[in-house]
Amino acid sequence: MRHRTFFAFILPSLVVMLLFIALPILSVAYQSLFIEHEQAMTAVETCDPFGCKTELRVDAAAMEALREAEPMGKFNGLGTYANSSHLAFDELAAIWRDSPSLGVAFTRMLNLPLYKALSFTLAYTFIVTPLVIITGFFIALGVNAIPGLIKGPVIFFSLLPMIVTPLIGSLVLFWMIDSNGILGASLQRLLGDPSLTLKASPTLTWTVLMVYGVWHSAPFSFIVYYAGLQSVPKDTLESAMIDGASRWERVRYVIIPHLLPLTTFIALMQLMDNFRVLEPIVGFSAAANATSLSYLIYNDLRGAETPLFGSAGATSMLTICGVIILLSPVLLRTWRDFNRKTH
Amino acid sequence: MKNRAERQPLPLMLLCWGFVLIWLITAAFPFLWTLWGSFKVEADFFSYADWMNAVTGTRTIQQTGSAFTGAGYEGAWVEQRFWLAVINTAIVTVCVVVISLTIGTLGGYALARSGFRYTFWILIAALIFRAMPHVTLVSGYLLPFFQLNIWGYLPTTIIVLVAINQPFTLWMLHSFFLSIPKDLDESAMVDGCTRFQAFRLVIIPVMWPGVVTTGLFSFLLAYNDFTVTSMLLTQENQTMVPKIASFLGTVQAENKVMYAVAAVVSAMGPLFVLVLFFQRQIVSGLTAGAVKG
């Protein structure tokens, strides 16, 4: 295929990706260097029969002029990154100075918004991902062992948690786990603790969110593993039988090595998806106890009266750095493979 | 007659059945429960006193005179104008699927059929783009969209969703195209087709399964998206998912949670139908990426 033909074919796709993925990333980076204009105030003297008062009022005209002159806001350099709702260098230094022990310092650090979100995001990513892989693997082994006739319906129901919109899925679970819902109420009665609710403790909130995460993603690893099980080389499996391997040894030495490349694939997909967790936090209204990096950005753009573009931009850039770090092993390996192939 | 390699001793068999059964309940029960509960009144659906109420519909009978009520659905579809969101969702998903597939098949084909160094880099870039959290992209859209005055409209959202969807579509179609022998388009070109004719007349007809599978995933992305649609659409143009999110707060305050439950069940319906009819394609699509590794 000639270069010209190649580009003619791929151009629309490339343009769309550059315009709406690459460009916004640059725009976010630029945006993160600015901060919203402070409100321009003017002193207005108002007089009434009881005397004159001077009031400060928002000067709409001046604001308009400011916005006109600098539509991005005021240049702030890396200030937004350093402020208390992001990397919070000053606060960190203060905590470091004042804390009696490392444990206390750590607890205090996790109260800073960005670190709080980061801690949940990382915990969610690195707890849910392995659990998804393990659960999916065992479901696949189980389904593989049952008669073929009912595999279809089993797969149908298994797909539902994954296919359903994350927000809707988390609402469905939320309504059941809520203190008035069937699971929540039953648990309260079972444990004899009427004050037990989802929002009662961060641990509980985190657990519920992670349970949702596993429930939502286990079908994915199940399906991938299940397909992998269908392609286990029969010869090798039978060799192992004749060589004297027990049932477990066959799983250990033949099936698991065969599924290993699939595990890398599932882990990669899951890391990417879990790192951007957002919908369950909205669906479970869990923001008080658990926020994620994505949620911080969402909240900056949505929650405030005027969107805080600078703040959202800074968090976005930090999140993107996180994604790159997360992906770096994969990218490095691909890069090395590619080099080996071409040289 | 089963092969000896597949035969299981009884305890292991029971273990497998037990495990699968537990999983099935975990996977399916929440949906069935919500579906059932959506036809009850709130006092039954959230029956703190006794969950059997939800099954028998005690309060529902007290309040409406019948064990089932469509009040939630009526409230959501009529009072909250959910039908508008449904129409918007239909427009958005159809457009996203059509545009994604059109430009995605062209691009995927080009990537699969050229051995240049930069195809590798395009695929890697696509992988990185695929990993970008959508909300970070959205925070980059808002300001320019406000300035260009294109914020809030369906077409804007559609093109954004197409773009976000593109990396995945490219990867998937690329691997599908790789599985079609090169001989096919080469013989077409020897027979006198141009590259584009070969693509349109010879490759696309045998690519239908791949296109359908990829289309399903494009549909799911557009249908299930929350981040983009909730940030880029005006109240009037909202699709189903952001609509549910936005009236969740108000109906909760007004003791009309059942509206939200009904809306949620309504939004799940099409997905159920989709899985029912396209289970095979969804499974093959999930594994297509894995085979490529």
Next chain:
Amino acid sequence: MAQLRLVNVTKAYGDYVGVRGFSLDIKDQEFLVLLGPSGCGKSTTMRMIAGLEDVTSGEIWLGDRMVNNLEPKDRDISMVFQSYGLYPNMTVYENIRFPLKVRRVPAAQQHDMVMRAAQMVELTEYLDRRPAALSGGQRQRVALGRAIVRKPTVFLMDEPLSNLDAKLRVSTRAQIKNLQHTLKTTTVYVTHDQIEAMTLADRVVVMNRGEIQQVGTPTDIYDMPANTFVAGFIGSPAMNLIEGTLANGSFTAEGLRIDGLTTAHSGNVTLGFRAEDATITRQGGQIAAPVYSIELLGEASMISYRIGGALVSVKAAKDYRAAIGEIVEASIPAGICHLFDTASGKRLGAA
């Protein structure tokens, strides 16, 4: 004693019968080849011996043990698979050691046993490679090494050479023959390739449609095929088979008449003769027909005719040339002819 006995072994899948009433005694140290076209039940028979398939009815005896209900691992056999069944994640060394490891052979002995096996299959240089980094022939030898490492009572080999290229097949064939001779282990070998069967076997079992057609030494089977199936399957090219009628020791078919057959039979028969037994002659041949095609094989030239519906080949000297369409005569003396009953396909005695 590694004697293997199959008594009336049958394998059925629902209504379909894969192997029917297979009975055979395999002697200690014998090299037995199961030969037949694909789908004839030869692999199923072997898999039943291995314990990978259940026996529907009948008995399999290994020495003095009835092994029908034993797991494959308890039968003390080893098997080489068509696509080798190597463990891709293990090195050559680990692959060969695997049977020892899972059978809990004391670790101290394992290394020596692996090294001895590796030496026999000439793999000592490749011990730390993965199967993916080996050539087809090397992989095949790993499978062999893994089979012999544990001195089993019976070797089973399921088309072990069919994934190799023609040249490698010849050398590996010799290696297998030599290995079996050295180890003196009873071997059952499945193949669809009659040359492999002829070269390797002490005895050949020809199978078709799940049933034994003939059991015998390679010479028996070549010289005295028991029926038209065996006649048409063995030999390269296969035996020429021509349908016709027999009366008073004379066979007649369209364009062919052979007299002087010493037989008491008459009626519809199929006459067979081998291309290499017939000769091209200047005159007085039983066939005088236009040449359909001539193929130069190097060591000979193969002339073929169309007689009736069948293609009939005759081997000529290597420098023989004829044009297609030219009338050429071939001599088919009664002495080289085999007679089969057309209806049953069975060989007619006293030819």
